[in-house]
Every structure is written in structure tokens, then in C-alpha cells.
Amino acid sequence: MAMKFELTREIVDNLKEAVNNNDETAVFEQIKDLHSADIAELYGGLTLDEAKYVYLLLDSEMAADVLKELEEDNRERFLEALPGEIIAKQFIDKMDSDDAADILGDLSEEKKEEILQNIDDVDQAGEIVDLLGYDEDTAGGLMAKELVKVNENLDVETCIHEIRKQASEVDEVYYVYVVDNNDILKGTISLKRLMLARSNAKVKNIYKPDIISVNTDADSEDVAIIMEKYDIVALPVVDTIGRLMGRITIDDVVDVIKEEAEKDYQMISGITEDVEPSDNVFVLTRARIPWLFIGLIGGILGANVIGIFELEILKDPKLVIFLPLIAAMAGNVGVQSSSIVVQGLANKTIDFDSTWKKLMKEFSIAFIIGITFSILILTYNLLFTHSIQLTLTVSTALFTVILFASIFGTFIPLILNRFKIDPAVATGPFITTMNDILGMFIYLGLSRVLYGLFA
Amino acid sequence: MAMKFELTREIVDNLKEAVNNNDETAVFEQIKDLHSADIAELYGGLTLDEAKYVYLLLDSEMAADVLKELEEDNRERFLEALPGEIIAKQFIDKMDSDDAADILGDLSEEKKEEILQNIDDVDQAGEIVDLLGYDEDTAGGLMAKELVKVNENLDVETCIHEIRKQASEVDEVYYVYVVDNNDILKGTISLKRLMLARSNAKVKNIYKPDIISVNTDADSEDVAIIMEKYDIVALPVVDTIGRLMGRITIDDVVDVIKEEAEKDYQMISGITEDVEPSDNVFVLTRARIPWLFIGLIGGILGANVIGIFELEILKDPKLVIFLPLIAAMAGNVGVQSSSIVVQGLANKTIDFDSTWKKLMKEFSIAFIIGITFSILILTYNLLFTHSIQLTLTVSTALFTVILFASIFGTFIPLILNRFKIDPAVATGPFITTMNDILGMFIYLGLSRVLYGLFA
Numbered sequence: 084m085a086m087k088f089e090l091t092r093e094i095v096d097n098l099k100e101a102v103n104n105n106d107e108t109a110v111f112e113q114i115k116d117l118h119s120a121d122i123a124e125l126y127g128g129l130t131l132d133e134a135k136y137v138y139l140l141l142d143s144e145m146a147a148d149v150l151k152e153l154e155e156d157n158r159e160r161f162l163e164a165l166p167g168e169i170i171a172k173q174f175i176d177k178m179d180s181d182d183a184a185d186i187l188g189d190l191s192e193e194k195k196e197e198i199l200q201n202i203d204d205v206d207q208a209g210e211i212v213d214l215l216g217y218d219e220d221t222a223g224g225l226m227a228k229e230l231v232k233v234n235e236n237l238d239v240e241t242c243i244h245e246i247r248k249q250a251s252e253v254d255e256v257y258y259v260y261v262v263d264n265n266d267i268l269k270g271t272i273s274l275k276r277l278m279l280a281r282s283n284a285k286v287k288n289i290y291k292p293d294i295i296s297v298n299t300d301a302d303s304e305d306v307a308i309i310m311e312k313y314d315i316v317a318l319p320v321v322d323t324i325g326r327l328m329g330r331i332t333i334d335d336v337v338d339v340i341k342e343e344a345e346k347d348y349q350m351i352s353g354i355t356e357d358v359e360p361s362d363n364v365f366v367l368t369r370a371r372i373p374w375l376f377i378g379l380i381g382g383i384l385g386a387n388v389i390g391i392f393e394l395e396i397l398k399d400p401k402l403v404i405f406l407p408l409i410a411a412m413a414g415n416v417g418v419q420s421s422s423i424v425v426q427g428l429a430n431k432t433i434d435f436d437s438t439w440k441k442l443m444k445e446f447s448i449a450f451i452i453g454i455t456f457s458i459l460i461l462t463y464n465l466l467f468t469h470s471i472q473l474t475l476t477v478s479t480a481l482f483t484v485i486l487f488a489s490i491f492g493t494f495i496p497l498i499l500n501r502f503k504i505d506p507a508v509a510t511g512p513f514i515t516t517m518n519d520i521l522g523m524f525i526y527l528g529l530s531r532v533l534y535g536l537f538a
Numbered sequence: 539m540a541m542k543f544e545l546t547r548e549i550v551d552n553l554k555e556a557v558n559n560n561d562e563t564a565v566f567e568q569i570k571d572l573h574s575a576d577i578a579e580l581y582g583g584l585t586l587d588e589a590k591y592v593y594l595l596l597d598s599e600m601a602a603d604v605l606k607e608l609e610e611d612n613r614e615r616f617l618e619a620l621p622g623e624i625i626a627k628q629f630i631d632k633m634d635s636d637d638a639a640d641i642l643g644d645l646s647e648e649k650k651e652e653i654l655q656n657i658d659d660v661d662q663a664g665e666i667v668d669l670l671g672y673d674e675d676t677a678g679g680l681m682a683k684e685l686v687k688v689n690e691n692l693d694v695e696t697c698i699h700e701i702r703k704q705a706s707e708v709d710e711v712y713y714v715y716v717v718d719n720n721d722i723l724k725g726t727i728s729l730k731r732l733m734l735a736r737s738n739a740k741v742k743n744i745y746k747p748d749i750i751s752v753n754t755d756a757d758s759e760d761v762a763i764i765m766e767k768y769d770i771v772a773l774p775v776v777d778t779i780g781r782l783m784g785r786i787t788i789d790d791v792v793d794v795i796k797e798e799a800e801k802d803y804q805m806i807s808g809i810t811e812d813v814e815p816s817d818n819v820f821v822l823t824r825a826r827i828p829w830l831f832i833g834l835i836g837g838i839l840g841a842n843v844i845g846i847f848e849l850e851i852l853k854d855p856k857l858v859i860f861l862p863l864i865a866a867m868a869g870n871v872g873v874q875s876s877s878i879v880v881q882g883l884a885n886k887t888i889d890f891d892s893t894w895k896k897l898m899k900e901f902s903i904a905f906i907i908g909i910t911f912s913i914l915i916l917t918y919n920l921l922f923t924h925s926i927q928l929t930l931t932v933s934t935a936l937f938t939v940i941l942f943a944s945i946f947g948t949f950i951p952l953i954l955n956r957f958k959i960d961p962a963v964a965t966g967p968f969i970t971t972m973n974d975i976l977g978m979f980i981y982l983g984l985s986r987v988l989y990g991l992f993a
Binding site: 316406411416 | 573575698701702705729730733734750766767768769771788789791792795796799800802803804806807808809813814815816819822823826827829830831833834836837838840841844845848851852855858859860861862863864865866867869870871873874876877878879881882885896899902903906907910911914915918965967971974978
């Protein structure tokens, strides 16, 4: 029984050594019991030449599986180096249509054509071309064409024959779909149900008619939410008139869920691309520069705001001491508010409150937080700062800033969402920087007023 | 064919009206075709009394399903209000052992006992008690006892009979597990394989022996990673000597994946609890105060750092203008570095680089970013600031600060991880605030040196 495989540097080093000694037997010994996903992972530790050497020792079924599991950039390098005929006949032939379409979708137009022309099975080539026509981020882009379907007019026995015939083409049969003569999806029938039914029963009378399906152009995020909410393992995809076009399996949706979560995480951490610590310096740098640049522009704007209040600062240089505190609190409060909204929108949690009620709620929270921290900093300043003007300014400003940053943080993602812009933008450095600047403006502006009053 | 249901405020209002008119027929009409997950969602818009009214109109199968889908706090309120006997006989009886254990696990000890004593099926009660013994965050805590298993010594025909008998207890049969006489897991056999095999073939000769399984005490995050990596829909769980104890299905793991992603997201956004915009003011406030408090302490420390350099600021008050810019850049760069590491660790991406290589890589990235922004701010200051000392101080400080924040941001999560502390802590306000302070210290410290040199 193969248990979980743990990849260590030792394993990689041993493999590298065997490859460099040109010892085919030793290499084969080390990889023969591994899962395709493990072999794909091993490649991360090999040079392109070493990886190719290992790859050529795999049988073509395994080679196709490894290809699916490889990281995109590694895969592209591999495929661009191989002739289209070999790719078509040895790898694509062994794959489900959705995996084949995903892999082909990443390649250059020429390479794609070259491969498609070399696929022997015209049906498969047609399915791949169909799938390539859908946008990646839709149900059509996620679905596979391989599925098992039976006509509602069959009896159980014929149905089982039919399933046996179709099943040899499909990796995992979760559901058998039931269609009418026009290929319109009517429902499902489980293998369990078929096994329990009398052999002369009609499919029509025993299938489950209540079935959740999505249209080919449904957004992939919505697909994920539906499958998760209703605990669906394989979701049928239909066209506008209800004809069965394909099915989406939960493993593809797990990827969508992870990608969505990672996208939001990147946004809040100020990174513009999906990067891994193992990516190269160029990729990692490129992912980080844009948001930092926006942060820099914000910083320069902030510098100008401070410049406006030069007179106030000259009057009491101690004002400066609390400037970063106010700016940081504004930023933190704003990010908290935005991220709660962003997560709520991502989970499509239904919120029954009206905008007015939302406003009142956020206002209450901000009020409590504002009062709390305002009193804390007041206490600190009463103890350690001997200026009544400064003490009052800092406390009043902190309260005001928390109120503004909360309200902004809550409503900006809601507004972005209404205009179909990814609300997660509101968690990135853009809004944080805005909140910083707003915080400084309020603080120094208040100092002008309060120092005037208590002069 | 039931398509996706879209919950609107109108639907909720109509339902509320029917409930308040005590119009059972109208209420029933509105909910009869809904999925349990939709009814559970509807409850978010109802008062406890309205929800109870609706709940009592459901048949007990549906009531059990709705109960599973309810949010934890809503569910607890419901259950605490109902007698244990009804819960046991009407709801728990209809559930899989893992769902029952999850629900019971959230209740008070007394309530739990009361319910367990009222379960008629001793086997089921025993299974639930077994499951309650596992830590929530382990494979044991995730698994269900319901599964279909056959002895390896059976022939296909007996095996199909056996499966029919067992299958009526199990919702979805993904795999049939094959065990030996000691209940040790040997492999799987798919329904497809059974349907395609001759009826006198022995299970022993046709089952698939390569099977990935986990131990009951495996960490739930590891379970998620394994199921995702190997695209497993149902993962068998075994005890220390390899006996089959249960199975984990992919839908439970989708929840683990989402929770993990949400935990990291909360950490980076400075929130200490899993909150939704629809939670009440108290819960939302409580989730936000702790990290803000840490931010405040950091702000006060920062204020003291600035205080140390009062003399420098008095000499050139313009120094202050760029203070927030330097602090913010330090914070942003630090969060970027940390979050890349945190995501890498969460994905368990294997990194073949040595610590030294990692250091050199992060140093290279920081160097490029540092030089870029240092030159940008130098250009700005050469154009708009007429102090050579200030211009040099700002550029040099920005470069240095970016370097430090990057290295800190990369290594702190790695160190936390080594000490088994959640590395995501390094993305929270604690480290951001540290970076802010470090940034100000470097900036003002450098100003002391450089103003001295160019005096």
C-alpha cells in the first residue's frame, strides 16, 4: 500500500546523481512507484536536461499524467521543445478533453495547430477545439466533455450496457446523466440506484429529476460557490436550451477556490502576480514593484500634505511624534473594514441589511473602536506628554480618523463591487495609502483648529 | 429541473409575511422545492421564532439536512431550545456520523449526553462517540464512519450483494474499499470495475492495490494537501496498524481549504476571529480590537523613536515630511516578503534552495527594488527639494529600509514556522508595526550621520 510520499532534498540528490551517471536502471528504480504528482514535483529540483532524461523513461500514460501536474512554465518549456506529433499521439491522446484544452490553451497558436492536426481521434480533436472556444473563467472553460449519459427511454439492463461502453472512456463515474431524445438534460441516476433496481425498470421512472446545472457561460466563481454550497461532486453544464454539454468535477473547482483565495491574498499583500518563493528574481521583483510604486506616489502626496502644515509643525515640533501613529491606525482600521467586506462578498454571504443599516452598524463599530483607542492614547498623553493642546489634538484626531477610515473601508469595496471592479482592490496599498494621507490631513488640520482654540 | 436558486430580500419578505400571517400553506408552498442549503441560508433573514415556525413544517429528513447547513451559532440556539430526544430521534438518526459528531461537538456536555442517550441505534451512537474522541483538526475529526468495504476473498457477485446491502446506508459511494480478514485496508475497487468484471472473478485479483491513505491523527491541513495534490475524492483513514477506520470526502476538505485561506487572510488584515459582515457589532468589534491595540503600542514606540531624534528634526523640520513615506514603504515591502513566504509554506511548495541561496535571492530582489525606488525618490527630491542633505538622507534611508524590511519579512515567517508558530503572524500588524519603527529609526539615524557629514 503506497502511503504519502514525502519529497526530500536527499531523494532529489539521489535522483540527480543517477541521472548524471546515466544509470537508467537506478533512475527507473527510484521513480517507478511514484505518483505522477510526485514526479511532477520532483522536476522542481532538476535541471531541464535532467528532467527530460527522467521523462523519457516514463511510459506514455504516466508521461501524460505528469504533464498535467507540471507547473505551467515548466510544462511550456517541455512542450515547446517536443515535436507536435509526439505531443498529440503520446500525451494528448491519453488525456481528458478539459486537461488537454487547458494545456493547449497555454501554448502558442502555431504549436496548438500543429498538435491539433496530429490528433488521430477526430472526436477528441473536435472536443478540444470546442473547449478552447470557451473563456477560461467560465463553466465552459472548466468542464470536461467526458461523461456518461443515457437516454431516459432505456431500461436498466440496456442502460447498464450503455454505461459499460461509455465508462471505459471516463476516469471517474460519479453520476450517470439522463437526457431526452434531444439531448436535453433531465436528471441523474446513480450507479448505486442502478445496482439496486430491477433490470427491466425504465430509467424514466427511477432517475432523480431534481438536478442543479449551470450554463456554459456561468462565471467560474459562481460555479465554485454552487458546488460548495450544495456539496456537488460533479456539476453538469448545459447550453442555453438545456442540452448537456459537459461536466465539472470538484477537483477542478478546488483549484478555482484556491486561486480566488490567493488572488485576494495577493491584493491585500500588494503583489500583482501569482508568485511562489521558488520563482526567479525577475518574476518576484516584477510582482512587487507596481503596488510599491503606488505606495511611493502616496508617500509623496503625504509629504505634500505635511508640507501644507509646515507652520503648525514649526509651532509645535512634538506634533510630528504622533504623525506615524495616526497614519498607521488609519491604515489598519481601513484594511480591517475592507477585508471584512471583501470576504463577505467572496463568500456571497447574503446580507439582509439595507445600506442604511450597514452604515449605522459600521458607524457603531467605528465609534466603539474610536472611543476605546482615543481614551487609551489620551491616558498615555496625560501621563507622559505635558501639552494639553497636543494631548487633545492626538485623541480627537485618532477618534475622527478611525471613524473615517472605517466608513471608507466599508463602502469603497461595496462601490467597486457595484461597478463590477474586484472589491479586493480596496484592500491593496492604494486605499491604505489614501487612508494614511487622510489620517495625516485630519490630524494636522485638527491641530490647526485646536491649537488656535487653546492658544 | 431545478436550476440555481437566488435568494433575494423579496423572497425573505414574502416568507416572513406568510409566517406572520400564520399561513402554513403559503409558507410550505414557498419552501417545498428548495434545497436544504437554501433554506438554511433563508434563516439568516428570519427571527428565531420565524425560523422555528418554518423549521417545524419540514419533514425530518429535510430538517436534518437544514440543520447540517445552518451556521454554527444559529444551530446552537436551535438545538439548545429543543429536547434531546427529538434531536436524537428526528435529526441525528438521519445524519452521517461525521456530521452528527460535528454538530454534537459544538454543544454543551449535558446536551451532548442527553442526545447520545436518546439515539436508538447503538452502532450509530458508538460511531459518534468514537468520532467525538478525535481532535477536530485531524483526519479522525474529519472522517465519516459510513463507507462501503468488502473482504478481498469475495467473488464479484457476492461482493455486489454485499455492496447493495451496505450502500443503502451511505449517501455517495465513490469507492468500495477492500480489506483483509483483519480489517486491514488493502486497496479499492471501483463500481465501474465491478460492473465491467466477470461475476465469478475474485476481488483479490481485480482490486487496485495502490491506495493513498492517512492515519487518524494526520493534520487536517495535510489531508487537504494530499487530497488536492493527488485529486482524491474520498480518502481512507487508517489506524496505526492499518485498519480501515473511516473516509474523508472532498466536500469536507473544501471547507478545510477555505478555512485555512480565511485564517491567513484574517491574519494579514489584522482580524482575530472568523467574522462576516452580517455578524453583530459586538463580535465584529471584538475581532478588531486586539491587533489595533498592538498597532497602538507600536505607534507609541514609534513616537518614542522620533522623540530620540528631536534634535535632528529641530535642525531640519523638513525631515518630517518624508517620515511617513519611509515608514509606509518599510511596512509594504515587509508584508510583501512575508506573504510570499506564507503562501509558499501554505501550499507546501517544495523549495530546493538552501537558506544561503534564499538569503541571496531575497537580497537580490530587495536590492533591485531598493535601487529603483531610491532613484525615483532621488529624482523627485532633486527636482522639488532644495536640500542636498535631505535628498541624500531620504534616498539612502529608503534603500536601506527596503533591504532590511525584505530580509526581515522573509526570515521571520520561516523562523516562526520552524518553531511551529503559524507563520501568518508575520504578516499581521505586529511585524508591520516593527517594520514601521525600524524604518523611522534607520531614516532618522541616517539623517544624524549624513547631516553631520554634509554640514
